[in-house]
Amino acid sequence: MDVEDLGHHISRRFNEDLEHVRSSVLAMGGLVEEQLDRAIKALSDADSALGLQVAEDDIKVNRMEVSIDEECSRILATRAPTASDLRLVIAVLKAITDLERIGDEAEKIGVLSARLASLERPSTNYRELRNLARHVKAMVHNALNAFARLDTKAALDVVKADDAVDEEYESIYRQGITFMMEDPRTISRIMDVTWMARALERIGDHAKNICEYVIFMVHGKDVRYTGLANIEAEVEQAHRRQETRS
Amino acid sequence: MTLPNRWASQFAWLAIWVIAALSLGAWFGGMGWWLAGALALYLARLLRRVYLLDRVLEGATRVPLFEMQGLWPEMFARVEKIRAKARSRKKKYHKLLREVRESTGALSDAGIILNAENEIVWFNAAATRLLGLNPATDVGNRLDNLVRHPDFIAYLARPTPEPVTVPSPSDESGALMAQIVPYGKEQRLVIIRDITREIKLERMRRDFVANASHELRSPLTVIGGYLDALAEDEAMPPTWRGPIGEMQRQAERMTRILRDLIELSRLESSDRTDSDEVVDVARMLELIVGEFESHGGEHAAVSLALDSDVSLLGNESELHSIFYNLVNNAVRFTPPTGTVKVEWRADEDGAVFEVTDTGIGIPEEQIPRITERFYRVDPGRSRAVGGTGLGLAIVKHALQRHDGTLQIRSRESHGSTFTCRFPSQRVVSRTAVAEAV
Numbered sequence: 001m002d003v004e005d006l007g008h009h010i011s012r013r014f015n016e017d018l019e020h021v022r023s024s025v026l027a028m029g030g031l032v033e034e035q036l037d038r039a040i041k042a043l044s045d046a047d048s049a050l051g052l053q054v055a056e057d058d059i060k061v062n063r064m065e066v067s068i069d070e071e072c073s074r075i076l077a078t079r080a081p082t083a084s085d086l087r088l089v090i091a092v093l094k095a096i097t098d099l100e101r102i103g104d105e106a107e108k109i110g111v112l113s114a115r116l117a118s119l120e121r122p123s124t125n126y127r128e129l130r131n132l133a134r135h136v137k138a139m140v141h142n143a144l145n146a147f148a149r150l151d152t153k154a155a156l157d158v159v160k161a162d163d164a165v166d167e168e169y170e171s172i173y174r175q176g177i178t179f180m181m182e183d184p185r186t187i188s189r190i191m192d193v194t195w196m197a198r199a200l201e202r203i204g205d206h207a208k209n210i211c212e213y214v215i216f217m218v219h220g221k222d223v224r225y226t227g228l229a230n231i232e233a234e235v236e237q238a239h240r241r242q243e244t245r246s
Numbered sequence: 247m248t249l250p251n252r253w254a255s256q257f258a259w260l261a262i263w264v265i266a267a268l269s270l271g272a273w274f275g276g277m278g279w280w281l282a283g284a285l286a287l288y289l290a291r292l293l294r295r296v297y298l299l300d301r302v303l304e305g306a307t308r309v310p311l312f313e314m315q316g317l318w319p320e321m322f323a324r325v326e327k328i329r330a331k332a333r334s335r336k337k338k339y340h341k342l343l344r345e346v347r348e349s350t351g352a353l354s355d356a357g358i359i360l361n362a363e364n365e366i367v368w369f370n371a372a373a374t375r376l377l378g379l380n381p382a383t384d385v386g387n388r389l390d391n392l393v394r395h396p397d398f399i400a401y402l403a404r405p406t407p408e409p410v411t412v413p414s415p416s417d418e419s420g421a422l423m424a425q426i427v428p429y430g431k432e433q434r435l436v437i438i439r440d441i442t443r444e445i446k447l448e449r450m451r452r453d454f455v456a457n458a459s460h461e462l463r464s465p466l467t468v469i470g471g472y473l474d475a476l477a478e479d480e481a482m483p484p485t486w487r488g489p490i491g492e493m494q495r496q497a498e499r500m501t502r503i504l505r506d507l508i509e510l511s512r513l514e515s516s517d518r519t520d521s522d523e524v525v526d527v528a529r530m531l532e533l534i535v536g537e538f539e540s541h542g543g544e545h546a547a548v549s550l551a552l553d554s555d556v557s558l559l560g561n562e563s564e565l566h567s568i569f570y571n572l573v574n575n576a577v578r579f580t581p582p583t584g585t586v587k588v589e590w591r592a593d594e595d596g597a598v599f600e601v602t603d604t605g606i607g608i609p610e611e612q613i614p615r616i617t618e619r620f621y622r623v624d625p626g627r628s629r630a631v632g633g634t635g636l637g638l639a640i641v642k643h644a645l646q647r648h649d650g651t652l653q654i655r656s657r658e659s660h661g662s663t664f665t666c667r668f669p670s671q672r673v674v675s676r677t678a679v680a681e682a683v
Contacts, residue, residue, distance in 0.1 A: 023391055030394025037413065134418070141415065148391035149383050 014079055018088055021071050025092050025099070028064040029144040032099050035061065035106040036140065036203065040133045042113035043126060043196070051117065054110030061103035065096045084220075091217035095147065098206040102140065105199040105206075112196045119189050128175070129196060132168045136200045139165065139207040146214050152235050155211035159231060162208045169201035256316035263288050299325070356438040364388045364402060367433070376438055378416055389436065398424060402436075411441065421445050456511040459504045466504065470497045499634070506636035509567065510619070513643040522559045524674050527569075527599070528552050530562075531590055534570050538577055538586075546580040546603070548573065553591035557674045564644040571637040572601045572664050578633065580605035584661070596670040602663045608656040617642040617652070641666075648672060 035054055042051035072093050075081065081089055116126075139158050146155040176190040215223050215231065219238040223231040267284030271277030295318050298309050302325055309322060350357060356373035358366060365388050366379070373379045377393055384392060390399045393415070401410040405426045414420030420442040427435040473494045476482060482490070535550040558565060576586045584604035591598050608616060608623055615621050620635040645652050649669050656662035 019388075023388060026391040026394055027396070027399050030399060031396050033394060034396055144394060145378075145392065148387060149380070151383065 014081075014085075017071075017075055017079070018081075018085060021068065021075065021092055022088065024064070024068050024071065025095055026144060026148055028061065028068060028096060028099050029140075029147070031061055031064060032102050032106065033137070033140055033144070035103055036109075036133075036137060039106045039109040039113060040130070040137070042110055043116065043133070044130055046113075046117040046121065048114035048117035051110040051112075051114030055107045055114075058103050058107040061100060065100040068092065068096050084217075087217045087220060091213040094213050095210050098209045102203050102206045105203045108199045109196055112192050112199075116189065116192055116196075126193065128168070128172050129193060129200070132165065132172065132197060132200050135161070135165050135168065136204045136207070139204050143207040143210040143214075146211055150214065150218050152215050152218050152238065155214040156232060156235050158211045159208050159228060162204050163228075165201060165204035169197050172197040252317045252320050259316045260288065298322075302326075354440070356436075358389060358436045358438070360389055360434045360436060362432040364390055373438065376414065376416070376422060376440055402426070414440070414442065417442065452511050452514055455507060459507040459511070463501070463504050463508075466497060466500055470494070470501065473497055503634045503636065506634045506640060510636055510640050510643065513564070513640065513647065516647075523562060524557045525560055525562050525565050526557050527565070527590055527597075528555050528557075530566060531569060531588060531599075534566070534573055535588055538573060543582050545577050545582050546584040546586050546605075548577060548586045548588060551587065551589045553589065554597065555676045556592045556597055557676070558597065558648070558668055559672045559674055560648045561644075564647065568641050568644050568648075568650075568666065569599060571641050572599075572666070575633070575637055576601045576603040576605065576662070576664070579603065580661075592673060594670070595667070597668045597673045599666040599668075600663060602661065604661040607658040607660055607662050608654070609658055610656070613654050613656060616654070 035057060038050055039054045041047065042054060072089050075089055079085075139161055142154060142161075143158045145151070146158060173194055176194045180187050180190050209224075212222075212224050212231070215221060215235060219234065221234050221238070223234055226234075263284050264281070267280045268277065271280035274280075295314065299322070302309055302322065314322070351371040353370060353372055356370065356376045358369040358373050358379075361367055366385050368385070369379055369381075374381060379392060390402050393412075395412040397410050398412045401424065409423050409425035411421055411423050414422050420440065422438050423441045424436060424438045427437060429435055473490060477487075477490050477494060531550060531552065535548050538545070538548045573586070573588060580586055580603045586604075587600075587602045589598070589600040589602070591600075612623050616623065617638045619639045622635060642652055645666055649672060651667050653665040653667070654662065655665075
């Protein structure tokens with residue numbers, strides 16, 4: 001049940017298959033991170049060509065999801081994994097769905113950036129959006145790192161960070177309403193900004209989900225919808241159990 | 247065979263014991279008992295020394311050497327000597343190891359050792375700083391799981407001679423350059439350098455050249471305009487006609503150089519074409535070659551051989567500038583009696599554009615350098631034929647943006663061949679174009 005357990009197996013081929021599928025998820029994560037990175041760059045540089053390129057490249061993310069999905073099905077069918085191996089395959093299957101959604105949100109941000117590029121820009125150059133984007137990017141990065149290192153404590157930190165992102169989204173949303181009431185001519189632009197903030201907030205949620213799968217994969221506990229306090233307690237407990245055993 | 251002294255003395259001691267036992271036996275009677283007793287005593291002392299030797303080998307240092315004779319003192323001394331040597335060697339290695347650790351830790355470049363499965367075997371402090379690797383948890387983890395940029399993963403899977411550049415995971419505007427050095431048995435060293443500063447400097451240089459060229463263009467236009475007006479002025483004294491004409495030509499040349507500089511800095515600003523369209527190469531080449539039609543043999547005859555009608559996916563004006571520059575170069579460096587042959591053909595690897603001339607050629611050792619900006623094989627002659635010195639640099643960059651390669655073969659005073667290869671994913675056949683329409 002501990003971290004080393006996930007690395008050992010009797011059949012070398014099986015072990016390689018599992019390791020390969022895990023690496024593929026992280027490679028897909030790398031691609032998604034790059035997409036998000038470029039989408040945000042398109043926003044801050046007002047680069048409409050880049051924004052549209054991001055939207056076009058989303059198909060690469062989708063293709064990767066399909067191929068990892070197939071590989072997982074093959075492992076389930078031919079190897080019938082149990083215990084930690086089964087949890088790894090399940091966590092992978094769930095994580096790729098969330099990664100694919102992050103890719104979709106990045107696509108949305110790309111398209112919106114392309115649209116905003118041709119409009120008048122505020123003097124802050126959307127600082128609040130860029131701040132939110134930086135936080136969300138760090139969340140995705142750390143979630144994938146936690147997945148790579150099977151580090152549930154880091155995963156827990158990402159889950160905690162999601163609250164701050166939600167608050168930031170809320171404040172952009174309220175600020176937008178104020179602007180729209182002051183000057184109705186800004187409505188269409190503010191709507192785009194709000195949509196983009198919404199997309200970023202959703203990416204934060206997906207990163208949080210990935211972290212919950214990491215906790216599930218390592219400790220075998222499903223912590224979804226149980227509240228932060230409970231997740232924290234579970235991770236603490238699991239770590240104590242591990243320490244007493246070793 | 248002679249025995250070493252220590253063994254001789256050991257046997258001498260044994261002999262003394264035996265003789266003492268025998269003489270005591272002869273004196274008091276019960277010879278067998280005396281002998282047995284003496285040998286038992288001898289054996290006990292021997293066992294005690296073996297015990298002490300065992301202790302010494304285990305690491306004990308205080309041994310009562312004073313109560314020993316014969317073979318033993320020397321043997322213990324030798325064991326001690328070997329141990330002292332090992333101790334000093336260990337100390338030396340420790341020191342060396344510490345020095346190596348300190349120096350690799352002080353390196354500003356990240357070094358990571360990977361095994362055949364891309365799992366991390368070792369990394370230095372800079373790797374922690376640049377990539378965020380964690381010394382406590384990341385040894386044994388796969389590097390491509392932690393550094394996940396698609397370009398880096400691709401490079402790790404299939405290393406190219408050219409290092410790969412990826413954005414820094416820790417610094418938003420930063421960039422890192424990674425290079426793989428294979429060494430030892432199935433081990434690889436990945437060296438990662440922070441090139442944020444270099445990239446910023448390069449960008450500054452490029453911006454400077456682009457801005458300077460733009461700024462110089464408008465005053466030059468004014469100068470050119472007045473020169474044109476002066477040249478057409480009927481009242482101009484005839485002695486000034488020559489100098490004014492020369493000034494016009496030089497102003498025009500400066501304009502061309504500036505235009506090429508602006509073009510070059512635009513090409514350098516990104517390594518991909520912005521928009522790809524289907525470009526009808528055959529038609530483009532017909533137009534270009536048409537421009538060089540020789541009127542009364544003032545330059546070499548240009549012939550066109552279209553062996554294929556495939557089109558290219560790319561940027562029309564950039565492709566035009568590749569083809570035009572190469573044809574123009576060939577014509578300029580070929581005497582009027584020579585020939586220039588332009589070819590367009592396709593094979594399974596892609597499409598090939600080739601210009602062959604019977605001109606003055608390029609010395610072999612200069613071929614690698616001729617695509618550099620303002621590089622001239624022979625300063626006098628190329629300026630005389632009116633080049634800007636930037637044509638081949640533009641060709642090289644525009645080709646790179648189209649995933650193409652440039653190959654140059656030349657023999658001095660026999661002629662040169664410039665070959666551009668475009669990969670098959672850039673090639674569109676005529677039937678495909680017709681279907682799309």
